[in-house]
Amino acid sequence: MQFIEALNVLSKSSSFAVSTESDRDMGLSRIKSDLYVAMRIEEDFLSLLDKIDENSKKVIFLCGSSGDGKSELMLRAKRLFTQPYIKFHLDATHSFEPHDNAIVTLDKTFKYFEEGNHSLVIGINIGMLGNYAEEAYSPAIQKKLKKYLETKEFSEDFEFINFEDYPKFEITQDGYVSEFVTRILQKITSPSSEIHKIFVKEEAAGLIGPDYLKFVNYRLLCNENIQQVLLELLLKIRLFRSQFVTARTFLDLIYELIAGKDYLFNNLFSCTDNEILEKAIEFDPSRLRTKTIDRFVIGYALNSLSDEFKVFCEVVELELGIQKLKNSNSYIRLFYLLKFLSLGNDYHQKFKDDFTEHLLIRYLEIYRNHKFYNVNTSRSLLRNFYTKELFGALRGYINKKAPYLDDDQFLIAEYDDYQVISYLKLTPDYSAIEKNDQKKGQGSFDVYVKIKDYSEEDDDPKLSFSIDINMFELLNRLKAGYRPSKNDRSVVVVLNEIVNRLLKFANKSNRINFKSYSNEIKFVLEDHRIELGD
Structure with missing residues (x-):
């Protein structure tokens, strides 16, 4: 398998973006499995299922938003819990019959549950849960669902575990962390990852081939200091624009950064095909108007920048594989991406204070x-x-x-x-x-x-x-x-x-x-x- 082909697993347009029970390409399936990160919600969810026995007779809802990983987690749970007294309804937004809708399908699922002696595990979008709370055939079910949606309380026989209760970012006493973002980045870039192993085999040829940008971008992404810049930017997008980060959108974000048409730092602030990166455009550092940045822009336009800048560019090309850029905006974005990194004569550190997030x-x-x-x-x-x-x-x-x-x-x-x-x-x-x-x-x-x-x-x-x-x-x-x-x-x-x-x-x-x-x-x-x- 080639590196470019392996990257496609990350894309939202890939057939592997949503987990199903019929993923067939073993090579790509292996890469996708390698990227999977077990988060605390999985531990709690599986622990909840582990407590079910043949006398339990309860319903467990796994709730969340589109793309947050419900399908993957439900599939894993179904493979682990094969007992006949646990039944899984993997996706409550779908129906099984052409003439049925999701509500009718859920009604049938619950009627089967009421007639049987099993427990029921349902993966459901939080919006669909709200719809079913209004339209369920059973007033008792409606009452229990509405109680959870309004007060977050649930009964002994109806339990809920919600991705919303497991935030992707957490502000700590020492700073801020995102176990979710950090661990996925590690899965994609660590030397032990499947993608990285393929990258190493093709790196030498790739850096001089027609897809050299993808190889340069992946190598940039492997740098932990650059990952810290991405984490900070994602936190800003989360706080300023209330943008939730799901597994699917984040993996697609990484795909766009690596496989986009330009260098990673330009892809970061110009992509409109990913809902997170659409918000990143608002925080483009090339839009900043400071004395230092304005002087650089003018100096670049007049071709009057110091030899210090030229020496820095030589080091950037030698060590990072980044060739001469087309405009001053690209250089400012590059300086921003490297702000936590020491490189060459550190010319880019002249702009560090301009990029310091004082308000944040x-x-x-x-x-x-x-x-x-x-x-x-x-x-x-x-x-x-x-x-x-x-x-x-x-x-x-x-x-x-x-x-x-x-x-x-x-x-x-x-x-x-x-x-x-x-x-x-x-x-x-x-x-x-x-x-x-x-x-x-x-x-x-x-x-x-x-x-x-x-x-x-x-x-x-x-x-x-x-x-x-x-x-x-x-x-x-x-x-x-x-x-x-x-x-x-x-x-x-x-x-x-x-x-x-x-x-x-x-x-x-x-x-x-x-x-x-x-x-x-x-x-x-x-x-x-x-x-x-x-």
């Missing part, structure tokens, strides 16, 4: 100190975030027509020449932060705010809401004086919901001022009496 680093820092709150180390950092960044941004957004107001003042209305100003003291609620259990794999973190100077009998009103990286970015920009545009529409909707909740408290403050250009009247509520303030 700060976001992860705040996220971690919420998730792993430590009274000795987190309190001071979070105090600065809440008071200087969060509260400052919210106050600036609310007071955009009155930027001169003090820290605890909020503009809540305007009447002719008068502005109605409320007083609220906002502070972090450290106790709630410490008690809160941030959901594993969640792309956002929850903030908790205490509110003082409040007129209701409740002396300790509180406010909590979630902040994702898009909201975090907007808050940072608001603090710097930015005014949202139509491009920020989706995140501004969420911001306005937060502001409206805060203003409900502000409207019940025990201190209200009416301020005009020439006069200010202060009202204070004390002991259920409104008095004029000083």
Whole structure:
């Protein structure tokens, strides 16, 4: 088998993209099996099946999205558990008869289950599960499915294991990890992998042949420092664009990077045939406008770059097989791909700070100190975030027509020449932060705010809401004086919901001022009496 043929196993258009019970090409099947990574969901799923005996009589749903690996896992389970009292329905989106649809097929499967003495294992898309919860012939089945979909609770005879509960990325105390991405990359690129063995046999001839780009790209992908760049980019896409990474889309992504029409770093930011890479285009480093990058672009256009750059290009061609590139954008993408790698005279490191993800680093820092709150180390950092960044941004957004107001003042209305100003003291609620259990794999973190100077009998009103990286970015920009545009529409909707909740408290403050250009009247509520303030 040739290297190019072996790569095709990774493509979403390959007949091997979805596992079936009739995969016939033994060579390609062996490569696909070699790429398989057993994740924790498989351990938990198989453990659940292992507990089934001939008296169990239960239904187990393996739920997820298209392409996340349900079919592969169901097939493996079916091959392992051959007991007659366990029946498998591999894909609940399919029917077995031309005149039946998936709902009718599921109805027949459940009627057979009710009449028999076996347990039933069903692989099902989460959308299909929702449809069946509405259309199942049995009200009892509908009730159990809806209970799970609404509350994540399940009964003793209906159990669910969901890919959604096993996130592909996890923010840890030390950084971030993706066991899924890392292990698949290792499977594709490690010297012991089937693909790598074929690559080694053909490498010498391949690097000087018509498909040399694929050999260069695969060799680039084998570098762990380049894999770290990909992991960081995938995390950004996950956080900023809520893009889920499934096994099928990720393998297809790798195929596009290696087998695309250009070098890997250009394929990374120009491919529109993969749903993950479509989002990567938004993060193309050649779009950055910094002093260092702009100087390089101008110097390249004028052919006036230093000899240092020319020496670097020679090393790149000698060590990586990357020949002279066509434009400055390609070089910037190359510098980005190599940012964690030392090479030659390290000319590319001149751009390292331009490629440093300062916003992401700060976001992860705040996220971690919420998730792993430590009274000795987190309190001071979070105090600065809440008071200087969060509260400052919210106050600036609310007071955009009155930027001169003090820290605890909020503009809540305007009447002719008068502005109605409320007083609220906002502070972090450290106790709630410490008690809160941030959901594993969640792309956002929850903030908790205490509110003082409040007129209701409740002396300790509180406010909590979630902040994702898009909201975090907007808050940072608001603090710097930015005014949202139509491009920020989706995140501004969420911001306005937060502001409206805060203003409900502000409207019940025990201190209200009416301020005009020439006069200010202060009202204070004390002991259920409104008095004029000083």
